Amino acid sequence: MNKRSMRSFSLGLLVSTALIGASYYASPPAAPTEAEIKTFLKQHGLVAVAKEEYDRLRSAQPNAAPKAASKQMSEPSGQTVYVYRLVIQKGDTPETFARELEEAGIIQSARAFNDYLEQHGLTRSIRPGVYNVRSDMDYAAIGRLIAEP
Structure with a gap:
């Protein structure tokens, strides 16, 4: 193969890859x-x-x-609200403290909470520290508490 045919072949691969990629990302999700x-x-x-x-x-x-x-x-409900002291250390993964919150009865599902953090891009902005998390908080409130704004 000479230079010209090699360049033509490479250009063909590049164009076909671009077309396949464009069609993949342009198609609606399943x-x-x-x-x-x-x-x-x-x-x-x-x-x-x-x-x-x-x-x-x-x-x-x-x-x-x-x-x-x-x-x-106007009237306080009879529901008991639990407070849990969550300690997040540098290097802790979201899966670790999500499981900890589930075991403490603060959240229903560690997997669902972890999915929420990933979907909202909060997994990389979680700050180490000590947080008081209540059982009446939803995923969004806990995410705002533990992640950088």
């Missing part, structure tokens, strides 16, 4: 399977209902939600 959706709902304590049932429930009690919300704000 839709989640029913099993993945059920797992997500279970991890986050959610329930899926049919649209018709949702509409029926909404129309049955249109003013129930605001009253319930105001009642919760």
